[in-house]
Amino acid sequence: MTVTVDAGVQLRKLLNTLAANGLALPHTTDWDGLSMAEVISTAAHGSSLWRKGGGIHDHVVGISIVIPAPAEQGYAKLILLTEKDEEIRAARVSLGVLGAISQVTFAVEKMFKRSISLKLKNESDLENSFVKFAESHEFGEMYWYPSFYGMLQSIQDRLPVESPGNGKRSEIDFRPATVQSVVQNRVVEELNDEKINAINLCKSVKTQVEQGVKEGNGYLNDGRSFYGFPVIGYNHLMQSSSGCQIDPRSEEHGMCPWEGKELKSNDTICGWDTQVKGNFYYHTSIVIPLSRIAEAIKDMKQIRDTDPTALCTIDSNLGVQFRYFKKSNDYLSHKEDSVVVEFIYFRYRELGTPRWNGHAMDEIEQMLLQKYGGVPHWGKNRVYTFEGAAKRTVNLGKFLKVKKQFDPEGYFSSEWSDGVLGIGKGVEVWQDGCALDGLCVCKEDRHCAPEKGFVCRAGNIWKKARVCTKVNADLSIIAKFSK
Template sequence: MTVTVDAGVLLQQLVDTISTLGFALPAATYWNAVSVAGAVSTGAHGSSLWGRGGALHDYVVGVSLVVPATEEDGFAKVVRLDENSSKDLLDAAKLSLGVLGAISKITLSIEPMFKRSVALEVKDDCEIEEQVLRFGSDHEFGDICWHPSLKASLFKLDGRAPLETPGGGTNKYRGFQPIPVERAEQSRRSEEKIEQDKDEWTLCRLSEMVLNSRVPSGNGYLNDGINFTGFPVVGYNNLMQTAGGCQDAPPQVNSDVCSWDPRVAGSFYHQTAFSVSLDKVKDLILDIKKLRDMDPSSLCGLSLYGGIYLRYVKASSAYLGQKEDAVEFDITYYRSRDAGTPRLNEDVVEEIEQMALFKYQGKPHWGKNRNIAFTSIRDRVKDLDRFVWAKSRLDPAGLFSSEWSDAILGGDRDGIISFHDHCALEGMCICSEDRHCAPESGFFCRPGKVFASARVCRYEGEEKAGGGVKPIYS
């Protein structure tokens, strides 16, 4: 079964519409306001190693692409690519970063409707490096939010339930609900104060509160669409697989907003997301644990943003996609609005980023990440040369390319990173001199503590305030 949609259709519109006809799309991003073309073109995904996996582009079986053409052809033509007649080009177009042409329609493989059953559980992280490998095969759509400083993990047990299972559940994930502008700005101010005071103690207490509230509150899962009465929550796939809400708030800037709305002084953060093949996941987790054990409070800041999200990504036929089955590590963390201001425990997150990218050959998520993540994608993706070949066929003049896309696809480091004062703080470079960090604020360029080849901006000023994490499990 397939469905064909216009490129700009939003994910929730798509899954709701096919649900009325009794069909389901198993894969989805967790945010429902992405367009189908935007999600597909950036390799966006949910979490699954089963079936076709959790990435939207792996459900694409056909694409209509508007590409440049000769004057006689009216300068543009529509090319139809599908699995039977043009698989080679389709494997390029199903994850294309927009550089092959403008997608006008997308055909996706769909399935008969099913329900999902979801439960959340918090456990200690003693064996997380072993559990993560098993969990992905045991739970079709499961994921794990790992909170290293709290020595705890939040497991989402998410799998299919037969259609006749009772339950009218929905997913109204709390982080995607509208909040008043004042609240968005107030919580940002609190975060800025914590950063300014280097107040790890408060950061760790807040992080504990956030994690401790997840299971009792249901974290946005509602058994009957209105109330949370306990896990498991069972509901139709389209109402459970993805969530949103704040995108529908009125456009006036003085009303409710998404917490990250750039029109207000709310949340502002970096995202670092890389997928690491299953055989390397355990060692990366053990390295992160070593870093954590050297300074147990240093990763509390990640927990404020949900911890290290571990999601499963299946090997793909897309040339810019995943080579092998993998776990994606998705990290969100504080970002100063001033590019020259470092953040608390800057060095630890930078070391994780470099370790994952360079020691464990992590593949960066195309729709997230800072510049340094894209310096060496050749060995990270399935077949870069084949993608470049397809690009030369579909858009030989490079009308849909930019200096940025040329630099990434051509491996031109100088077009990706740049060296200047403070460049490492924003991920524009890896530091090689102190001035790339913020020596005037006590941040100097130093080797990694676990991954010695890393070069990170480490604070060597006065002690941090508070410190001392009280792990949820010790």
């Protein structure tokens, strides 16, 4: 009940191959265009506290790594690690600094089906529902929409493979999109942000979320259409979604099928493809202990209440997502059962451009990191969030010992990775406007944009936060929205 896969193989190819043999990898990422080395090296995850938990790396039982070696050994050698080797606890979440991963062996299960239902309700019981929800549903996730005081429960349970249903997840953000549509959508986003019509944005978000749930939020009962919850389907088709990374001319799952080729307006790409000016966001994902999530939610609600309009942009991008992460023994993983707090929000392409609502997101980020001992997802987040993060993992000291053993000269390290691991000069970048782009936590007004009225001040609720706030801001819009 194991599968060995080359490190560069894409997740979707592995899932399809397993399914053809009646097998399943129980937890995967939402997007299936990642390579298997990427998936484990950054501690990518699903959502669960059951069994081994939702961390994909916790299902790894073997790894092959190519590491540097002296000349008499040909300058490189292959290390084979199994669960019997202590070093595998470093290799499963390695950030790529131990060597070049060659192959990964996963423990797999017999294929099963997953049942998914979405339930939209008032936020009143949000902070008190996390533990019970995790105990009741093996793969459950929750979403919070702070601007309209709503919460969405994604109820996900395991069913026998014989259960009726041929459902599929087809997340709109992962579908192929034409170059023209991606560019146009971004233009609209920029215009909306410049106009700052927060009240209209907040009102439209509620309608958008309600309509999305009514239409299935990308879940299809028969693989083609949605006609009601629950949606039941084979596991490999119900958690991960794909399509945009496939070259339509060859149907190959290439990471960048159009790279080096001239793009035309009707060519299809992933919305975030850097070859065009399409999607461009900040993506916060911070892991905090499950034991403290209720307290954290109460604090986040207080931040919301100081300016309800400021978080509308989060709600227009899936809201605040909560997923479960079981404690792990891997050195750069998490010491106790945790909740991943995740949200996406608008980002300007021009460095040093202030966002009218940036103070709220910055205060939440800093509070989760400072007050609640949060650890950033290794594959996401802004630069400053990684400062000192590795010290809050299971055992940084033992990880660094294995790193020195495998790559003593640091061939697989960089100034950035050393900073993340706390053995370099740090990760924050100090320059004018650095706080506006998540390069630093502001200490002086020049780290914001004083010439545009944005200065460095304490947070509204978490007073230890330092955020870029617009002085003499018009508070009438907040009062109007609150009424």
